[in-house]
Amino acid sequence: MFNLINRIVHVWTKENNVSSDGQAMQVELLDLEREDEKGLYGKLVEIDGPAHGGMDSCSIFQPDRKVTSNCFDKGQIYNSLDSVQRYLTALGVNLPMIFSDESASGEKNSGAAKAFPVRAHANAVSDLNAWYSPQSKDLTFGTYGDMNKGQDRWHLAADNDVSIHEFGHLVLDQINPQLGRGWQGDGGAIHEGFGDALASLYANDSAMSEDFAVAMGRKPNKEDGLRNVDNNLTMKDVGTEEHDKGQVYGAFFWSIKKAIADPNGEFKMDERQAADLALRILFMHAALYTTSKPTSVDFVNAVIRSVDMIKFSSSPPFIDAGKLKSAIMAEARRRQMLTPQKRDDGAFEPSHDSAVQKAGYNARFVPLKKTPFSGGSYEIHQQQYRTSRGVYIDVVGADIYTQKDRNGRTVLISSADVRTIKSGEINETVTVSPAKAVQLAATDAQKRMMAAEGWTRTLWGKKPGAFIDTLAVYQMDHKMAETALQKLSSRDFSRADVRLSIIPGSSDMHYEMKVGLGIYYINARTGDVQFKKDVFVN
Numbered sequence: 001m002f003n004l005i006n007r008i009v010h011v012w013t014k015e016n017n018v019s020s021d022g023q024a025m026q027v028e029l030l031d032l033e034r035e036d037e038k039g040l041y042g043k044l045v046e047i048d049g050p051a052h053g054g055m056d057s058c059s060i061f062q063p064d065r066k067v068t069s070n071c072f073d074k075g076q077i078y079n080s081l082d083s084v085q086r087y088l089t090a091l092g093v094n095l096p097m098i099f100s101d102e103s104a105s106g107e108k109n110s111g112a113a114k115a116f117p118v119r120a121h122a123n124a125v126s127d128l129n130a131w132y133s134p135q136s137k138d139l140t141f142g143t144y145g146d147m148n149k150g151q152d153r154w155h156l157a158a159d160n161d162v163s164i165h166e167f168g169h170l171v172l173d174q175i176n177p178q179l180g181r182g183w184q185g186d187g188g189a190i191h192e193g194f195g196d197a198l199a200s201l202y203a204n205d206s207a208m209s210e211d212f213a214v215a216m217g218r219k220p221n222k223e224d225g226l227r228n229v230d231n232n233l234t235m236k237d238v239g240t241e242e243h244d245k246g247q248v249y250g251a252f253f254w255s256i257k258k259a260i261a262d263p264n265g266e267f268k269m270d271e272r273q274a275a276d277l278a279l280r281i282l283f284m285h286a287a288l289y290t291t292s293k294p295t296s297v298d299f300v301n302a303v304i305r306s307v308d309m310i311k312f313s314s315s316p317p318f319i320d321a322g323k324l325k326s327a328i329m330a331e332a333r334r335r336q337m338l339t340p341q342k343r344d345d346g347a348f349e350p351s352h353d354s355a356v357q358k359a360g361y362n363a364r365f366v367p368l369k370k371t372p373f374s375g376g377s378y379e380i381h382q383q384q385y386r387t388s389r390g391v392y393i394d395v396v397g398a399d400i401y402t403q404k405d406r407n408g409r410t411v412l413i414s415s416a417d418v419r420t421i422k423s424g425e426i427n428e429t430v431t432v433s434p435a436k437a438v439q440l441a442a443t444d445a446q447k448r449m450m451a452a453e454g455w456t457r458t459l460w461g462k463k464p465g466a467f468i469d470t471l472a473v474y475q476m477d478h479k480m481a482e483t484a485l486q487k488l489s490s491r492d493f494s495r496a497d498v499r500l501s502i503i504p505g506s507s508d509m510h511y512e513m514k515v516g517l518g519i520y521y522i523n524a525r526t527g528d529v530q531f532k533k534d535v536f537v538n
Helices: 070-091 160-175 187-203 211-215 242-260 271-285 296-309 321-334 352-359 434-460 468-489
Strands: 008-012 024-028 032-036 039-042 045-048 118-125 130-133 138-142 363-373 376-386 392-405 410-414 499-502 509-514 518-523 529-533
Touching (some): 008 070, 070 271, 130 160, 138 160, 242 271, 242 296, 242 321, 296 321, 352 363, 352 392, 434 468
Parallel strands (some): 045 118
Antiparallel strands (some): 008 024, 032 039, 039 045, 130 138, 376 392, 509 518, 518 529
C-alpha cells in the first residue's frame, strides 16, 4: 500500500501550447504513488523517460529554448492520461474491466481482476513519431530530434491530442485485439479514426495537434494542425493509407456530434452533451464488429448497433434512438460509406457448432478475447488447424465473433472470418528449422534497418515540408527493424517464441515470431520471409 504523494505540476490549460495560447495552469497529479528522477508512477498511469532532475524546480521550457522540458512533459502526459480515464469512467466506459488481467475466457487469473495502469515512455526516441505497441501494451513518444545534442524540436508527450490519440489505440486494442491487425480491410483506418475522434470529442476541439504545425516551421494557428476531424471528406476522396482514410472515420463521429449539438434542435443537446453521447457511441461500437477485416459498411453497421445497445437517460435531454440512427445513416450516405460488399456478409451462424463445421477439416476454435460491456459481452475465438502430428496451430486472421446479452444468451455468431480448409489443402512440409527461421528473420531485419537508416539521414537535413511524412515513415521502419533485431538476438528469445501458423493466402505453414513492433512470418517449406508491422503510429 502506497502513501500518495501530493505533487503539483504545471500543465497546458488546453490540449497543447498553441491551443492554450501558451498559458499553463497548476494541477495536482491524482493517485501518485511514487516518483523518481525518471518517472511518475500512479494508480492509473505510469510515466518514465530520461532523467529530469526533480519536479520541485521544474520549468515549462528548456533554458533559452521554446522546447518543453523533460519534467514538464512527464507531468503533462501523466495528467492527460489520468484525466481522460477518469472522464470516460464517469461516462460509463468500464475501463477497469477493459484494462483487467482477465483471461480470454473471462476466468480471472488470480482473485479479483486487476486493472493495469497505462504505461507511457516520454521522450524515449528522437523520432517524429508516437506509437502504441500491442505486444508490450505501452505508449512511446518522440522528440523530433536528438535531445542529447540539443536538436530536439518538439516533444510529442507535451501534446494531449497526441497522447490521447495513442491512448485510443490502446483502449480499442484491448476491446477488439483483431481490429486493425488483419491482413485486409479498413481496421487500421478505423483505429486511426478512433484515436482522432477520442481526442477531439474529449477536448471538444476538432483540430488535432496544433503544435505540429509550429514544429514544421509554420506560424501558430488554432485551425492548423496535424489533422482536423471537422472535414467533409468522403471515401472517394482518400487513398488506402490508414491515416489518410482514417480522416473519414474520425470525422464521422465529429459530424454526428455536430448533427445533435443544438439546445433548440431536434435532440436538445448542447456541445458538451453531444460530444459525450458521441464518445459513448464511439466506445460501444468498438465491441460490435463481426470481422477483423471491416469495410465501411461494417463500420456503419457497428455504429448503428451501438445505438441499440446504449442505455439512454430517462431524464432530459431525451434521445429518440430512431432519429439518431437516421442521422447516422444520413452521414454514412454523405461520406459514401454504403458501398456494396465485395464479400459474403451473410455469414451469421445459428450455433457455435455450425461455425466450426464451416471451418472444415481438422479445425477447432479457442477463446482469444472476452470483452464485457453494458449490454452483455463480446467474444472472439481463434481458429486453429490440427496438423498430421496432432499439433494445433493458429490460422492467422480466422476467427468466430460472438455477441451475448447480459444474461449470457447468444445474440449473434459471425463466421465471416472463418477459413474453410479442405483435406490435403495444407502443405505440411517443413525444410526450414526454427533456428534457421530466426536467422532469416534477423538477416532481413538487418537489411531493413540499414536501408531505413540511409533514407533517414538523407531526409533529416532537409527543411520541414512535404518530405516530413516520408521521414516519419523511415524513422518508424528503422525502429521496427532495430527492435526486431534486438528481440531476435536476445538471450530471452527462445524456441517457444517461434510458432507454426497458417497465414492468409498461403497453404504452406509459416513460423511466426513476434518481435516487438512487428511479426515475422517465415515459410517453413521455402524460407520466404514476410514482415508485418504490429504497431499503431501517430
